[in-house]
């Protein structure tokens with residue numbers, strides 16, 4: 001918070017800023033220049049606090065930034081509702097342009113936006129979302145070490161997906177996750193090697209949360225995110241602590257999940273499948289589908305995941321969930337109507353490659 005501006009004898013000014021929240025040192029920044037400034041207001045969820053949302057732009061970008069950043073307060077509302085109240089509610093949130101070209105940075109209580117990311121057509125709204133979500137994950141909950149950096153970047157990147165889903169619906173989420181799949185990710189999500197701010201940490205990290213949500217279901221997933229935030233707010237957290245929260249809330253051992261996606265696994269399942277059917281019983285319109293599902297990847301013997309299987313027949317559609325945990329699994333299921341197609345993971349909850357073989 002800007003406490004005071006005073007003139008000095010030599011004609012310069014002294015700005016006095018203050019924060020009462022713990023701050024990780026890498027989240028402190030000073031932005032100094034000729035700025036236009038305007039202010040918006042976010043009302044806390046309990047209705048008691050009117051928090052300023054302050055925008056600072058280079059004067060030639062003001063009009064464009066007013067357009068690009070216009071949804072910031074709505075984003076604050078959405079993510080406070082989803083995760084828990086904005087962590088710095090007694091101070092402020094803000095956005096400021098700065099002299100970077102292609103990047104942005106989640107400085108605590110005021111995100112910095114590279115000036116080329118202000119375009120006046122909302123092109124980089126996902127970055128506005130990303131930096132805001134960092135205020136919860138990165139800033140309020142800070143990773144214990146750089147090994148855990150996906151707890152920042154995977155979470156902020158999945159925040160982008162949640163915003164897309166919130167504003168544009170389920171199909172938009174599905175497309176967004178498809179675009180977040182670079183089809184190949186190098187190394188592990190945890191303790192990444194080399195340049196750590198790469199697609200594995202951001203995009204596969206985001207996919208890990210998406211898959212976790214696929215495994216737990218929406219309601220438990222949200223409970224996990226909220227509890228993790230509440231428990232580690234203004235502190236540090238590591239990946240093992242996050243896993244423990246996931247296990248406490250679901251009541252399940254999630255070692256398989258964390259090992260194959262985050263700690264050890266560096267690949268993805270490569271599925272192939274074929275199916276055939278026969279009349280189940282001459283007296284009914286039931287057909288028995290026999291599905292043979294295989295895993296063919298080299299990097300890991302078996303990926304264990306729940307998979308949704310969609311059966312399309314001339315009488316409609318039916319979806320079941322199976323837990324796939326072997327290289328070769330035979331699945332038998334009876335459906336109503338003549339089977340026309342079988343689709344695995346139609347809603348794209350699993351990072352994978354998949355190939356349908358000729359029906360046999």
Ligand SMILES: [Zn+2]
Pocket residue numbers: 130134152153156
């Ligand atoms: Zn980030």
